[in-house]
Amino acid sequence: xxxxxxxxxxxxxxxxxxxxxxxxxxxxxxxxxxxxxxxxxxxxxxxxxxxxxxxxxxxxxxxxxxx
Numbered sequence: 001x002x003x004x005x006x007x008x009x010x011x012x013x014x015x016x017x018x019x020x021x022x023x024x025x026x027x028x029x030x031x032x033x034x035x036x037x038x039x040x041x042x043x044x045x046x047x048x049x050x051x052x053x054x055x056x057x058x059x060x061x062x063x064x065x066x067x
Contacts, residue, residue, distance in 0.1 A: 001054040015054065019047040030062035
């Protein structure tokens with residue numbers, strides 16, 4: 001499967017991945033993550049259910065707080 005991840009083309013051996021699987025494969029370990037698939041926000045409790053498919057545009061952003 002080919003997707004766009006954070007504005008870069010990525011290829012994976014599977015036909016689809018859950019958000020949780022994608023985060024594990026790409027080693028995104030930040031606690032405060034925001035994920036969008038094709039512009040739609042995915043809530044944290046949906047990471048195990050929401051799937052990324054061929055052609056999807058995925059944004060994974062980590063929030064940083066401080067002053």
